[in-house]
Amino acid sequence: MGAISLRKVEKTYGQGAKAVKVIHGVDAEIADGEFIVIVGPSGCGKSTLLRMVAGLEEITGGEIAIGERVVNALEPAARDIAMVFQNYALYPHMSVFDNMAYGLKIAKVSKAEIEQRVQKAAQILELGGLLERRPRELSGGQRQRVAMGRAIVRQPQVFLFDEPLSNLDAKLRAQTRLEIRKLHQELGVTSLFVTHDQVEAMTLAQRMIVMNGGRIEQIGSPEEVYQAPATTFVARFIRSPPMNLLLGQAEGARFTLGGQALPLPRAAPRNGPLLLGVRPEHAQMQCDGAGQAPLWPMQVEMVEMLGAERLVYGRLGGAAFTLRIEGTLTPPRPGEALMLQVQGQRLHWFDAQSGQRVR
Amino acid sequence: MDTTMVERRPALTVLGHLVMWLGVAIVAFPLYLAFVASSHTAVEIVQAPMPLLPGSNLWETYKTALLGGGEGAGSTAPVARMMWVSLVTALVIAIGKIAISLLSAFAIVYFRFPLKNVFFWAIFVTLMLPVEVRIMPTYKVVADLGLLDTYAGLTVPLIASATATFLFRQFFLTVPDELVEAARMDGAGPMRFFKDILLPLSRTSIAALFVIQFIYGWNQYLWPLLATTSEDMYPVVIGIKRMIAGGDAANDWNVVMATALLAMLPPALVVILMQKWFVKGLVDSEK
Numbered sequence: 001m002g003a004i005s006l007r008k009v010e011k012t013y014g015q016g017a018k019a020v021k022v023i024h025g026v027d028a029e030i031a032d033g034e035f036i037v038i039v040g041p042s043g044c045g046k047s048t049l050l051r052m053v054a055g056l057e058e059i060t061g062g063e064i065a066i067g068e069r070v071v072n073a074l075e076p077a078a079r080d081i082a083m084v085f086q087n088y089a090l091y092p093h094m095s096v097f098d099n100m101a102y103g104l105k106i107a108k109v110s111k112a113e114i115e116q117r118v119q120k121a122a123q124i125l126e127l128g129g130l131l132e133r134r135p136r137e138l139s140g141g142q143r144q145r146v147a148m149g150r151a152i153v154r155q156p157q158v159f160l161f162d163e164p165l166s167n168l169d170a171k172l173r174a175q176t177r178l179e180i181r182k183l184h185q186e187l188g189v190t191s192l193f194v195t196h197d198q199v200e201a202m203t204l205a206q207r208m209i210v211m212n213g214g215r216i217e218q219i220g221s222p223e224e225v226y227q228a229p230a231t232t233f234v235a236r237f238i239r240s241p242p243m244n245l246l247l248g249q250a251e252g253a254r255f256t257l258g259g260q261a262l263p264l265p266r267a268a269p270r271n272g273p274l275l276l277g278v279r280p281e282h283a284q285m286q287c288d289g290a291g292q293a294p295l296w297p298m299q300v301e302m303v304e305m306l307g308a309e310r311l312v313y314g315r316l317g318g319a320a321f322t323l324r325i326e327g328t329l330t331p332p333r334p335g336e337a338l339m340l341q342v343q344g345q346r347l348h349w350f351d352a353q354s355g356q357r358v359r
Numbered sequence: 360m361d362t363t364m365v366e367r368r369p370a371l372t373v374l375g376h377l378v379m380w381l382g383v384a385i386v387a388f389p390l391y392l393a394f395v396a397s398s399h400t401a402v403e404i405v406q407a408p409m410p411l412l413p414g415s416n417l418w419e420t421y422k423t424a425l426l427g428g429g430e431g432a433g434s435t436a437p438v439a440r441m442m443w444v445s446l447v448t449a450l451v452i453a454i455g456k457i458a459i460s461l462l463s464a465f466a467i468v469y470f471r472f473p474l475k476n477v478f479f480w481a482i483f484v485t486l487m488l489p490v491e492v493r494i495m496p497t498y499k500v501v502a503d504l505g506l507l508d509t510y511a512g513l514t515v516p517l518i519a520s521a522t523a524t525f526l527f528r529q530f531f532l533t534v535p536d537e538l539v540e541a542a543r544m545d546g547a548g549p550m551r552f553f554k555d556i557l558l559p560l561s562r563t564s565i566a567a568l569f570v571i572q573f574i575y576g577w578n579q580y581l582w583p584l585l586a587t588t589s590e591d592m593y594p595v596v597i598g599i600k601r602m603i604a605g606g607d608a609a610n611d612w613n614v615v616m617a618t619a620l621l622a623m624l625p626p627a628l629v630v631i632l633m634q635k636w637f638v639k640g641l642v643d644s645e646k
């Protein structure tokens with residue numbers, strides 16, 4: 001029903017010599033009822049991709065299918081989709097009710113049916129008492145819910161969300177995130193959600209598509225993306241502070257960088273120049289130096305207190321290294337030398353040139 | 360409260376009020392004189408000194424003005440008819456200008472068509488060609504089309520408006536793209552979008568323009584002077600002029616003043632009635 005296929009989708013702006021390609025052949029299969037989050041830095045083409053699915057941008061190459069139907073040539077309204085915009089795009093001169101009913105009126109749905117669908121959506125979104133209000137009389141969170149209501153009443157095959165939470169304050173954002181998840185569980189409609197916020201992506205997604213520079217870097221569940229990032233880009237983009245990446249020479253169970261040889265708990269997948277990735281939360285401090293070998297020496301430069309945890313910035317073999325420790329531990333002092341311990345399964349290896357994961 | 364801009368000095372307040380009252384007097388006194396003059400008989404007001412208090416001939420004067428048939432040396436045509444001509448002309452010009460400008464701005468902002476920029480600049484350039492500049496060729500065209508002494512002849516040459524088109528264009532450009540896209544997702548075609556979304560959003564601008572253009576149309580003098588030759592197609596602004604005979608002839612000054620006041624009435628009413636909308640349209644950026 002609401003499955004989406006992206007087949008070699010390309011987008012080029014302009015023509016001839018001035019043409020700029022922003023999407024470079026994207027392939028993805030999205031199952032019916034899935035909640036997919038497209039995440040990436042600004043300018044990576046994620047919104048463009050969403051707008052191509054919506055029909056607001058022309059598709060320059062490849063095809064997009066919703067259900068069984070290729071929708072390349074269809075108007076947005078004919079694609080059986082609904083979209084929630086970043087700034088909500090509510091019609092300012094219409095009441096909440098009319099905002100939700102407008103699309104149905106155009107589609108010539110009967111009055112009774114419109115009334116019933118809007119009331120139901122209002123009930124789900126707790127907008128009951130606000131139906132006669134104008135958008136400007138609503139708070140940001142309420143406007144956001146009206147925008148979702150407008151999408152729900154159309155009973156589409158696919159929901160598209162274009163950074164719908166970015167205009168809300170932090171508290172409301174977390175709350176709305178939960179509401180969106182609940183809504184998805186209730187309605188089970190295929191959803192495509194675009195965001196630049198990796199926390200939003202991790203918490204909402206059943207599967208996420210990480211994009212960079214108009215290409216897909218990785219498609220996978222949040223666990224897969226966190227535990228086995230496919231590229232150095234994904235490794236550094238997901239989770240903050242990002243993964244430490246150390247460039248050096250691997251040789252068996254030894255990794256040399258900046259003239260310093262680090263013993264490895266488990267042999268590198270291959271010898272030669274490699275990028276070694278370690279997440280800040282996966283290295284442990286060994287204060288007494290009595291832990292299990294192998295240990296890595298780290299020079300502390302700065303410590304930041306974040307409440308529940310501390311971030312320790314320093315150098316390891318000449319390269320910058322960030323460490324995350326429990327807030328309750330006695331923090332190391334700048335200038336101090338630490339011994340770090342990392343477990344073998346916590347090491348990530350990437351090709352030094354391509355940045356691709358090496359298994 | 361020392362830090363606010365409001366200064367509490369009685370002398371300044373008194374001075375400020377004086378200046379304001381002086382301003383009010385300068386604007387209001389001539390109007391008052393016109394009113395006083397229109398309430399006397401023609402004989403009474405030509406005596407020196409001129410009376411400064413209202414007389415008892417008010418209804419008589421206005422009846423003479425509206426229905427015509429005065430004793431003056433100039434035109435004695437009925438003003439009621441002229442008011443009607445003026446009203447129709449001003450309304451057609453105001454509504455016509457708004458309708459045409461809305462549509463052309465809509466086309467220029469929301470559609471891609473060949474030579475779009477050329478058309479935009481063509482409209483823009485007409486800003487430099489007001490009626491006064493193109494009056495001879497326009498007269499020739501209107502005369503050849505047989506439109507002299509008709510409402511069409513009075514209004515059509517004045518309807519095209521670059522100013523209004525430009526104003527609506529600027530307004531449409533501030534309407535967020537997301538709104539257009541939301542309407543597209545809702546399945547609204549271009550004309551539906553225009554009718555359901557753009558028009559309601561433009562209503563304050565439309566009101567402001569209506570006020571401005573109504574007064575513009577009402578106050579037209581030069582063009583009607585050329586385009587009309589028959590008594591029953593003269594607008595009231597020309598009517599006033601024609602009531603005043605030159606030389607030493609005895610004019611019915613009371614009737615002339617009554618006509619002037621009558622001619623001022625509709626624009627003033629439009630401004631007063633639409634004041635709220637007018638101000639909103641000029642200063643509001645609410646969308």
